[in-house]
Amino acid sequence: MNRRTFVRGAVGGALALGSGGVIEALRRESTFGYDGIEVLGPGVERITPNERFYVVTKNLIDPRVVRERWRLELSGLVTAPRTLDFAALERMGGVDQETTLECISNAVGHGLISNAVWTGIPLGELIESARPESGAQRVFFHAADGYTHSTTLEKALEPTTLLATRMNGEPLPDRHGFPARLIVPGTYGEVSVKWIDRIELVDDDRQGYYEKQGWKAQRVHTMSRIDAPGKKSRLRGTTRIRGVAFAGDRGISKVEVSTDGGRSWREADLDYMPSKLTWAHWSLGWSPSRGEHELVVRATDGNGEPQETKKDDSVPDGATGLHRVGVRAEA
Template identity: 30%
Template sequence: MSDSIKSNPTRKTHSLTPENKETPISFVQTDVTSAKFFYLRNHFSYPSFTYQNHWLSISGLVDIPMLFSMQDIRKLPSKKIKVVLECAGNKRSLFQPKVFGEQWEKGGMSHGYWKGVSLLTLLQMTGIKKEVKEVIFESHDMGTQPSTDQPLPYSRSLPLNKAIHPDTILAYEYNNEPIPYKHGFPLRLIVPNWYGMASIKWLKHIKLADKEFGGHFQTKDYVFYPHVNNDNDSFPVTVQNVNSSIQQPTDLQILSTGKIQITGIAWTGKGYISKVEISTDGGITWSNALLKKKESYGWVSWSFEWVVWQTGEYTLLSKATDSHGRVQPESPFWNRKGYGYNATDRVSVKIE
């Protein structure tokens, strides 16, 4: 399935070294994002290795430490799941006051089919000792600590209950093709419902441990810091917030009177999207949008027909609710690193 793109836009570049680019989300017309437009989020330069020499090791608190080749992994029972991956910093540019970091707009996210092996399948082969609390994942992605110049691998962990969920998979295909190199070839961890930092690319090693992992990207980065000058009340970034985005019309677009289709997407890290409401008067009144279908791990497309005959300037808002009763707030939860923005989405249009 390919994207139908208006005006043939490209991904917006935030940086080239490392490479960070966002999906032209307002112009993606299909439900699945092609690899060509999938967002790129990197902390370091791309790693270098070959498929033939790629092995995945599993060690730590297991009964039998094992080493798996890609051929071994591909022989195991597979599953395909539709997942939206969202950078934790998606929409960071919308925070007020402004925060440091890549100024993502609405395109730090993409959506498609991932095929691979349940991590649980491999862990059942190695065995899981009863004292295990966390599963640690290490990537080939490597840089240096800014303050010490010491090697810094991209490593994170999952609590055991999330790691052994049947839909936490080690993926080797995206949209029925091998995962592109820039998106984690040949093996990527996919963690549905969590922000994208958990879905580690270029997976190299898995270790089972009996205590919490203290790596940089676990305890320093990808943490909510609610205060400007101290780390009090901080807590880790994990499950995606309920969220929505208006795709069309775009902000500051000039439109004609008559029937106007307002379209967009909504997603959540808990349950599924149960309702999307649209306001065409800046939040005074709300009406329900039409949802396409329920998605547990993906985004749901929605639409609303707006009939407007009076010229002027209008503020359009979208507000999603999920099956757990979580509702997009009017204002975001401000935090120092700019994670998890999910305030009601808004665009301004002019009717002539």
């Protein structure tokens, strides 16, 4: 059972019981809330509009942070701890970085994945300004909703790891972490903490919210998906098979499509992949013969490593397997 399935059932049960105690227990124990948006199908944009970007939360009610009251604390194993308000953060300027995020619970063929242009400052600049002590090994992040997560200090200092304040040219929407959130390429979305308010350098391997529940992804698995034609489509004449592929911060070097259930493969065109940090949009022209066909897609990451073909659930480190779509050609 994945996180989305669990919470749909649990929330319904808790609300039916109407017990404050039960709801509080659910708040403590449930792992995942999902607003119903999946970014998939023939209309997937290269840059996902803010209102269409997938949303995942552990909260029954998300926090509403007041910008003027927000503070970001840098603490722990540092020799110059500091606290910044939003005005100070804005004065530091920012860079634009297009980055794709994917939820660790995204199943094969599903749409808990989106792409945006984020504006923020490299997290490493903030951390270095607090002067980390030599014993610091990891960074533990705290958020306004009580959420926590950690990553290595090395990952936090990578120049592509951002503290973002804008999304597609606009201030972060509340549901996406206003006033500031992390963007951590090469990791699943759970590491890109929303509503962040404290950054703590530590020398131990303490676990965050999802880590305590057993989720332990080390890197994003290579994924690929067919967006068009859809399942059970009836086709006439030449068509163009389209979809997306993603491999964290490794990029995509190749996408291949089979129209006969995996017996033979053709290389697709990579129509869009501005950097290794984003998904690739791919397409392939096809003139099918009359009858039933099974479409399959597979991708190879920028390091030359092929996508895992064995189908596995997302628990505990992300889903693997190939996406398959059955269609019928009528002429």
